[in-house]
Amino acid sequence: MSSQITVSVAGSERAVQQGTTGSDLFGGDRSVVAMRVDGRLQDLFREIPDGAVVEAVDLSQQDGLDILRHSAAxxxxxxxxxxxPDAKLGIGPxxxxGFYYDFDVETPFQPDDLKALEKAMQKIVNEGQTFSRRVVSDEEARAELAQEPYKLELIGLKGNAADAAEGAEAEVGAGELTIYDNIRRDGERAWGDLCRGPHVPSTKVLxxxxxxMRSAAAYWRGSEKNPQLQRIYGTAWASKDELKAYLDRIAEAEKRDHRKLGAELDLYSFPDELGSGMVVFHPKGGVIKREMEDYVRRRHLEEGFSYVSTPHISKEGLFHTSGHLPYYADTMFPPMEMENAEYRLKAMNCPMHNLIFRSRGRSYRELPLRFFEFGSVYRNEKSGVVHGLTRVRAMTQDDSHSYVTPEQAPAEIEHLLNFVVGLLKDFxxxxxxxELSTRDTEGDKKDKFIGSDEQWETATRVLEDTARKFGVDLVPDPGGAAFYGPKISVQAKDAIGRTWQMSTIQYDFNQPNRFGLEFQAADGSRQEPVMIHSAKFGSIERFIGVLVEHYAGAFPVWLSPVQVLGVPVADDFADYLNDVLKQLRDNGVRVELDDSDDRFPKKIRNASKSKAPFVLIAGAEDKDAGAVSFRYRDGSQRNGVPVGEAIEEIRAAIGSKAQITTAPQH
Structure with missing residues (x-):
């Protein structure tokens, strides 16, 4: 006779038979793909112990989607x-x-291979194979996976997944070693893989x-010293409609790709002769960069910052003093030897700003003391992560540091967040x-953080309390802090809903101590300031890349490289239109005249592709009337506008920072 047990489901206790599984509890709801048992994710086919707290995990939750995607891998x-059959398995998180899976195959995958694999996947899905979990010993796993060298390596790293590879925690962990089998409807084993699980109940859920989506090369465990594998990327969603929406977003993102638009609009390029991750700005891209630099320089001065400038290289010891070496050694360029000393390209500006603070005695009356510079910094990013403007090796940061008393820190952080929010809105x-990034107190990265528990608690509380005043979502990021203190990152969504990390504000209680920074307090004592790092654009290069995609290259008038493009109906009207453009140029407007040999219809098509906010057209009627005709980005047109009125409309649009796409209403 079976006995009953008590479990808690959705906040209420239920009596169920011993041996009850998640499938028994939630089998009526096909959207449920797994369960949490006392907070741990488990397969639905597993038995539930007495006294357990059980929660359903469905595809509306991120955990549910992750399980679906891991099963798809x-x-x-x-x-x-x-x-x-000769393909060797890597990892598939x-x-x-979406998801990916790495394979060691003799020949790289081709587009036709990917189509065939998708068909083979659909056949497996339609078979309705179920997942079965087996606990195995290390010896049993090695015997069963003797022909899978990469799996054998993972078994050897069990319990230390941080050393294994990105995504390896999906296969090995600190606990039991498990193999998941795919079982056909006739009960026969179709396939199996080393995996920690859980998985969806049946492949039909997919x-x-x-x-x-695509394939690419990837080094095993992310190291160039290891074999190069073939990685296949895929995506999986809860429904076909969600898949279609995602594919539509991807298609739109491809149209907006800043690398593609940068070439089409002649903004910047990435010459091979310079090396990976290096960008040169062309004249039109230089206009955007200069406008951004002028804007943020002016705004920093308005917000009480003093402009400073520091060298591109320094003796290596400076970065030992700051604590960045050895923490960031992997992302700094190798040392250069000169005059019996080793020098480094700077990857950050803060150590040099500390030297400016320390150059003379400081009084509490000077605080907050704010330094700002356009600092060129260099990061030795791995070639696999370098991407256009959004991940470069040479960049310019609008880097600033505020030195404050501990009591001034909350007000300074609020001041900086207001600065950041205003900047984002202007763009x-x-x-x-x-996003609030804090230290990891228990994970494998806990040793990278320096400072006392009390310092971390104080700094984190100040950031959190200040951020909550703004009434926007505050998302936790455990373990994401810098080694010297917690930080707030501002995560902005672009026009098609993608999220980008933009500005950062970091609370630093370590560097002032390491550099011996101090100020004379009102009572005459020597005290240590708090240092607050902030970058409004972050990297100007990355911010430009985000803006190009956000606006699809059609910038607001004030930021557009060419604000007005003149297109004469025929050569006879080029001089007249050029005179109009000169008046605009004298008013500070950036203008260009299309005096090419192209026919008028082609000039109009080219003008549309240029994404200039205003196209001014002049023909016989316009010239006779002392007027011009406007053509806007959406193709609408307004004819016979007196030149003086046209100039005022354009100047007003530039001053408003508005996005002009259509004719104004009159």
Missing amino acids: HVLAQAVQQVN PVKD GNAFKI GLNDYYF
């Missing part, structure tokens, strides 16, 4: 080994918006809401939230 690996980024 396993189906992909099964399909690959069906087609190519869920990632943002339906037809998945797709293989048309109105949808944002804050």
Whole structure:
């Protein structure tokens, strides 16, 4: 006779038979793909212990989507080994918006291979294979996976997944070692993989809401010293409609790709002769960069900052004093030897600003003391992560540091957040939230953080309390802090809903101590300031890349490289239109005349592609009337506008920082 046990489901206690599984509890709801048992994710087929607190995990939750995507990665690996039994398995974790799986194969995957694999995946999905979990010893796993060298390596790293590879925690952890088998409807084992789980109850859950996206090369465990594998990326969603919406977003993102638009609009390029991650700005891109620099320089001066400037290189010891070496050694360029000393390209500006603070005695009357510079810094990013303007090796930061008393810190952080929010709005980024990055007190990275518990608690509380005053979402980021203190990152959404990390504000209680910074307090004592790092654009290069994609290259008038493009109907009217453009130029407007040999219709098409906010057209009627005709970005047109009125409309648009796309209403 079976006995009953008591479990808690959705906040209420229930009596169930011993041996009850998650499938028994939630089997009526097909959207439920897993469960949390006392806070831990588990497969639905597992038995629930007495007294457990059980929660359903469905596809509306991120955990549910991750499980779906991890299961899709396993189906992909099964399909690959069906087609190519000699393929060796790497790892296959869920990632943002999808999944990937790494394979060691003799020949790289081609587009036709990916299509065939997607068909093989669909067949496995339609078979309705179920996932079965087996606990195995290390010895049993090694015997079963003897032909899988990368899995054998992961087994050897069990319990230390941080050393294994990004995504390896999905396969090995600190606890039991498990293999998941895919079981056909006849009960036969179809395939198996080393995995920590959990998985969806059946491959049918994937339906037809998945797709293989692309393949790429990837080094095993992310190291260039290891073999190069082939990585297949895919995506999976809760429904076909969600998959379609995602693919539509991807298509729109491709149209907005800042690398593509940068070439089309002649803004910047990435010459091979310079090296990976290095950008040169062309004249039109230089206009955008200069406008941004002028804007943020003026705004810093308005907000009480003093402009400073520091060298591009320094003796290596400076970065030992600051604490950046050895913490950031991997992202700093190797040392250069000169005059019996080793020098480094600077990867950050803060150590040099500390030297300016320390150059003479400081009084409490000077605080807050604020330094700002356009600092060129250099990061030795891995080649695999370098991406256009958004991940470069040489960048310019609008870097600032505020030196304050501990009592002044909350007001200074509020001041900086107001500065940041105003800047984002001026550049048309109105949808944002804050992310609070704190230290990891228990994970494998806990040793990277310096400072006392009390210092971290105080700094974190100040940032959190101040951020909450702004009434925007504050998302926790455990373990994401800098080694010297917690930080707030402002995460902005662009026009198609993607999130970008933009500005950062960091509370630093370590560097002032390491540099011996102090000020004379009102009572005559020597005290240590708090240092607050802030970058409003972050990297100007990255901010420009985000703006290009946000606006799809169609910048607001004030930021557009060419604000007015003149197109004469025929050569006879070029001189007249050039005179109009000269008046605009004299009013500080950036103008250009299309005096090419192209026919008028082609000039109009080219003008549309240029994304200039205003196209001024002049023909016989315009010239006779002392007027021009406007053509706007949406293709609408307003004819016969007197020149004086046209100039005022354009000047007003530039001053408003508005995005002009259509004719104004009159």
